[in-house]
Amino acid sequence: xxxxxxxxxxxxxxxxxxxxxxxxxxxxxxxxxxxxxxxxxxxxxxxxxxxxxxxxxxxxxxxxxxxxxxxxxxxxxxxxxxxxxxxxxxxxxxxxxxxxxxxxxxx
Amino acid sequence: xxxxxxxxxxxxxxxxxxxxxxxxxxxxxxxxxxxxxxxxxxxxxxxxxxxxxxxxxxxxxxxxxxxxxxxxxxxxxxxxxxxxxxxxxxxxxxxxxxxxxxxxxxxxxxxxxxxxxxxxx
Numbered sequence: 001x002x003x004x005x006x007x008x009x010x011x012x013x014x015x016x017x018x019x020x021x022x023x024x025x026x027x028x029x030x031x032x033x034x035x036x037x038x039x040x041x042x043x044x045x046x047x048x049x050x051x052x053x054x055x056x057x058x059x060x061x062x063x064x065x066x067x068x069x070x071x072x073x074x075x076x077x078x079x080x081x082x083x084x085x086x087x088x089x090x091x092x093x094x095x096x097x098x099x100x101x102x103x104x105x106x107x
Numbered sequence: 108x109x110x111x112x113x114x115x116x117x118x119x120x121x122x123x124x125x126x127x128x129x130x131x132x133x134x135x136x137x138x139x140x141x142x143x144x145x146x147x148x149x150x151x152x153x154x155x156x157x158x159x160x161x162x163x164x165x166x167x168x169x170x171x172x173x174x175x176x177x178x179x180x181x182x183x184x185x186x187x188x189x190x191x192x193x194x195x196x197x198x199x200x201x202x203x204x205x206x207x208x209x210x211x212x213x214x215x216x217x218x219x220x221x222x223x224x225x226x227x228x
Contacts, residue, residue, distance in 0.1 A: 043218035091213035095168045098152040
């Protein structure tokens with residue numbers, strides 16, 4: 001199965017700062033890479049799909065890029081509600097797999 | 108408004124069984140593949156199983172193959188997961204997940220709030 005490795009494990013930033021999260025795949029997933037946000041005590045929610053497409057109602061401060069094995073999620077200016085755990089997920093091969101998550105915490 | 112409501116979780120002994128259910132509303136259930144994704148306490152996400160919109164194809168993670176069975180009842184807009192021969196490592200919050208497509212895009216656009224399964228003696 002495809003292994004997704006996210007870095008860093010934890011990102012400590014202040015509101016208003018830019019967040020850059022990385023996801024690396026053990027083999028090419030093309031553009032079949034999604035990002036999810038999970039706030040404490042809540043289910044995940046879809047942010048980005050197919051590497052760079054924002055899901056419905058996702059603010060423009062969230063953007064995704066990359067293809068093949070290297071992907072990035074960027075949050076241009078952190079809002080208080082953005083402090084959460086972010087997971088990448090590939091859907092190129094069965095089984096779909098998730099990265100281990102990056103926690104974005106308040107500095 | 109899309110709603111997914113899981114039920115059926117609980118405490119079960121190793122080797123036991125549970126049937127998880129996911130009642131849905133707010134969308135045309137029969138037009139979408141559905142999945143179960145689980146999350147052990149304090150851990151990451153693991154894809155468990157998917158069933159296509161027709162119900163004709165099902166897919167399982169190796170960790171549950173032969174022990175879990177996914178099914179759907181389109182007349183009741185309900186998804187199921189029959190879990191047998193449960194192990195301690197199956198303990199997790201089980202999320203019902205709506206796929207963006209019919210045949211299984213493995214892309215979740217809506218999630219339930221989860222039902223907790225605890226396997227312990």
